[in-house]
Amino acid sequence: MTGQEPLITDFKRIKLRIEQLGLILSLAGLISILQPINLSLYTNGFFILILGALIYFLGSTMPDEAKKSRALMQITILFTVLILIILLSIYTAPILIQ
Secondary structure, three states, rough: OOOOOOOOOOHHHHHHHHHHHHHHHHHHHHHHHHHHOOHHHHHHHHHHHHHHHHHHHHHHHHOOOOOHHHHHHHHHHHHHHHHHHHHHHHHHHHHHOO
C-alpha cells in the first residue's frame, strides 16, 4: 500500500460542489425564514429553501463514477419527472377540491 489517496475525478468534484451549493442555499433560505426583520426576505426565503433542496437532491442523485452524458441524461429525466409531478398536482388540485 502506498498510502496515497485516490485522486478525485473532475466529475466527482462537480458533484460535490453542486451538493454544497444546495446545502448553502437551503441554509440561507432557512435563515431568511427565521429572521424577524424583513417581510420580503421572509417570503423569498421559502423559494430559496425549495431551490436549495432541489439542487441538493439533483446533486445527490448523480452517480459518483459515470460518463458525463449518462449523468446528464439521468438528471434531465429526473428533473422532467419532477416537473411533470408538479404540473399534474397543479392541474388536479382544483378538481380534487370540488
